[in-house]
Amino acid sequence: MTQPPPPSPTATNLLLGRYELGRMLGRGSFAKVYSAKSVFDQSPVAIKIIDKTKTIDASMEPRIISEVTAMRRLQDHPNILKIHEVMASKTKIYLVMELATGGELFAKVLRRGRLSESSARRYFHQLVNALHFCHQNGIAHRDVKPQNLLLDVNGDLKVSDFGLSALPEQKKDGLLHTFCGTPSYTAPEVMSRRHYDGSKADAWSCGVILFFLLSGSLPAEFDSSNYTLMYKKIRQGNYIPSYISKPARSVISKLLDLNPTTRMSLEQLMTTKWFKKSTIPRNVSKDSFGSSEDGEESSGLRRTLSMNAFDIISLSSSFDLSGLFEEVTKRKELKRFTTAETTQKVVERVREVGGKLGYRVERVQADSVGLVKGKTVVDFEVSELAAQLLLVEVRAVGDGGAERQDGGGGGCLWEELREGLEDVALSWHSETCVN
Structure with a gap:
């Protein structure tokens, strides 16, 4: 008797009839991320799978909403990870995103050690321009760290993980109030649970990242659980290695100013001679990043209003996301x-x-x-x-x-x-x- 053919090995990996799941790329506290490809055109994507039965509670739901909303509003920037589609079943939420095949910048630095100043400046240039675009749209990332900076197939940087981002409508009197982020990269005013400017908090994180790129590790002071001692050492200013160039040391120290009022902003950073040495990323015009020299907004990054997949997320009967975008x-x-x-x-x-x-x-x-x-x-x-x-x-x-x-x-x-x-x-x- 002829036996029926065995089932397709990919049948169990077919997600909602649209994507074939591949290997798991990583896992977090409330989600797993897999590589996948579209069954229609074989295009590669990454899919974050969130188990609603285990993770959707009073604290996690706002994070999911913030992540999708922020990524949707920031779709146009070449150095921000794109989100293609959101799907839902009765038990899970699926965020279909751009696949960054180069992995984490954090892992690259750990493998290679500290980067050359020109290489570090290139990544830093892309990071700062992406965050500046976020701030122009009223969004603060609030969890900027090397683990959330991915690299695409061309080696260009992609800012990801907007789960802790703050939207304009979440601000009170223009300031933020929620303590969040990763301590080693988080500004002191956030750690002290004071009202703070999200863009200045992101600028602090940029200072820590620039140090990490140029030195290959965090300063020992940043690993201290005694934050008072840590900030005292930072105030003394002797934590930056001498092998880092004087202009780069100046940028780091001005970004790691304990006083957010006098801390260098990203706008000020972008006018420094050290930053302006950065090369223009591949396939991106000079005017594609935020503001031109006369302060006018670049037309290339104005948010489009065309209909896309995000506008119909709430059509899912299994999970009401009608509050995501309005x-x-x-x-x-x-x-x-x-x-x-x-x-x-x-x-x-x-x-x-x-x-x-x-x-x-x-x-x-x-x-x-x-x-x-x-x-x-x-x-x-x-x-x-x-x-x-x-x-x-x-x-x-x-x-x-x-x-x-x-x-x-x-x-x-x-x-x-x-x-x-x-x-x-x-x-x-x-x-x-x-x-």
Whole structure:
């Protein structure tokens, strides 16, 4: 009797029918990272797998949200690791990211020992420009260390791991308040749990990293568990080896200023003669990094507004990530539906349904409609998801959120919209109704 062929050896490694998992690249406290390739075009990726049943708690959920949000907003910079897609099952979250085949810069330095000044400056140039771009977008990394600096196939640096990053909306009076990071690389004002400027804290971490690149190790003072003693030795300024050039020593000491007010900022660092000796990274134009000399923002790194995979993360029924990319308050409601109709048909249908429900058309554009009724404003925005498939985001803002403003004594705006638009909507998502 003929035996059936054995199952494909990759069958058990097929992830949601989209990616074939390879070897594990590393593991952290709440995730594992694997190499993988797309089953569609064989392109290599890295996938961070987070087990929701073990790790999603009050402290971990904000980290996941911050990581995805920050990476999405920083997609355009060539020295920041790109995130391609986010998927979810009932038990796991999958972050599909760019694969940095060169591994960690930390491991490279440990293998080779201290780098030449020109080589260290090249990596440092890429790091500083990436962090400067983060700060221009209001994001502080807060966990800058060599283990989070990866190298791509060309040997160029990629800043990764934004799990501890701080978003603009998390700041109070422009300052941060949360203690986080790796002690050896963390600024003293963060360690002392004072209010701090996230960009100045990142600048301190850059000073430690530059020391590490040029010396091949951390100063003994930085390994001390007695932080008072550590900072006293740093203040004395005799921890920098004499074989490091005087200009580089000056940069390190100004970045490792215990006083964040007088500490050198990244903007000031980028104007120093030592930093300007850096060569321009391969395949990247001079204007691709943040600001030009006259202070104007480079047009090459303006955030795109086109529809991509991140905008539909919340369509996963197993894990509600609707709060990842927008701040949702008690008076702001967001729903989405997909449609196979044209944008023009959707706009016309929304106007018609809104009129029947007593709403005034306040704004009409090619891909959006604004409706107003009493104190409630409802915005519809249409984006192309794929060929012949559109995603419509519906936001309701006003007193009572999505409650009806006609004194009808109950009922829900979303129910009326679903009924009115049932001929154009294929499916609605995140359909919680507030009453």
